[in-house]
Amino acid sequence: MAYKELARNKAFDGHVVKYEHASTELSCNMKFNVFLPKESQHGAVPAIYFLSGLTCTEDNFIQKSGALAEAAKHGVALIAPDTSPRGAGIEGEDDSWDFGTGAGFYLDATDPKWAKHYRMYSYITRELPALVNKELPIDGTKVSIMGHSMGGHGALTIYLKNATNYKTVSAFSPIANPVNCPWGQKAFSNYLGVDDKEAWKEYDTVELLKKLDNVKVHALVDVGTSDNFLERELKIDTLKETVAAQGQQWTIRYQDGYDHSYFFISTFIADHIQHHAQYLKQ
Ligand SMILES: N[C@@H](CCC(=O)N[C@@H](CS)C(=O)NCC(=O)O)C(=O)O
Numbered sequence: 001m002a003y004k005e006l007a008r009n010k011a012f013d014g015h016v017v018k019y020e021h022a023s024t025e026l027s028c029n030m031k032f033n034v035f036l037p038k039e040s041q042h043g044a045v046p047a048i049y050f051l052s053g054l055t056c057t058e059d060n061f062i063q064k065s066g067a068l069a070e071a072a073k074h075g076v077a078l079i080a081p082d083t084s085p086r087g088a089g090i091e092g093e094d095d096s097w098d099f100g101t102g103a104g105f106y107l108d109a110t111d112p113k114w115a116k117h118y119r120m121y122s123y124i125t126r127e128l129p130a131l132v133n134k135e136l137p138i139d140g141t142k143v144s145i146m147g148h149s150m151g152g153h154g155a156l157t158i159y160l161k162n163a164t165n166y167k168t169v170s171a172f173s174p175i176a177n178p179v180n181c182p183w184g185q186k187a188f189s190n191y192l193g194v195d196d197k198e199a200w201k202e203y204d205t206v207e208l209l210k211k212l213d214n215v216k217v218h219a220l221v222d223v224g225t226s227d228n229f230l231e232r233e234l235k236i237d238t239l240k241e242t243v244a245a246q247g248q249q250w251t252i253r254y255q256d257g258y259d260h261s262y263f264f265i266s267t268f269i270a271d272h273i274q275h276h277a278q279y280l281k282q
Contacts, residue, residue, distance in 0.1 A: 012072035026085040039075040046142035046280035047077035053149030064262035070273035088117035106154030109191035160208040168279035170220040176239035224258030
């Protein structure tokens with residue numbers, strides 16, 4: 001299967017289209033959703049990738065974030081991939097909600113048990129862009145990336161490692177320092193092995209920021225002060241300190257009383273789309 005259309009719904013004068021394709025990176029079939037604004041009927045448009053969090057599929061963001069209206073306003077496409085390979089059949093992959101299926105952590109696993117299928121980093125940075133740039137009216141020279149929670153971690157790390165490929169980055173409630181939190185330690189010790197801590201740092205926003213020389217990044221990060229995961233898992237204070245120490249000028253906002261849910265995302269999604277549109281139009 002090269003790729004096939006599974007569903008198409010008109011929205012805000014454009015369309016939300018769901019596709020399925022056989023992924024060579026992940027060795028399984030994968031689904032993703034795309035919002036194509038009406039401008040895409042006349043030529044290639046800029047696009048924002050949105051990486052979702054733990055337990056999500058390709059549907060959560062496109063159905064719950066309220067992003068379509070603002071994307072339509074700016075003539076920008078949205079690309080919403082799944083969060084892990086599906087049905088790989090690896091022992092233990094469905095045992096917990098924060099690891100395995102629905103929790104690919106946007107890395108390329110090196111542990112032999114996971115290495116064949118759990119390659120979300122290569123899928124998001126190479127395979128999926130190659131497919132959408134070839135098959136859809138997407139301008140591959142004008143793309144950016146954002147995400148939520150595990151997907152916020154994915155967006156920030158992918159951006160920091162490939163800054164020339166993306167115009168900008170933003171995140172909601174990102175897992176900012178996974179080497180120092182339970183979710184990250186569980187994922188990295190299994191996918192990357194317990195011993196190779198240097199490999200872990202390659203997928204850690206705070207650690208990547210420390211290595212960033214002379215590159216100024218203008219990222220937007222929002223997190224809710226009533227987010228249940230704020231202290232234990234997200235480590236936004238550490239991110240903020242590192243950003244300051246590195247002389248970066250990120251906008252990091254603590255939003256009073258908001259939690260980790262899509263109600264929070266939908267409240268601030270317009271700000272994020274506007275942030276991206278400003279860079280995508282340059
Ligand atoms: N274990 C809880 C928490 C998982 C959770 O909060 N997931 C976030 C990302 S880390 C999410 O986006 N959930 C899906 C949704 O709210 O639609 C659950 O299964 O809902």
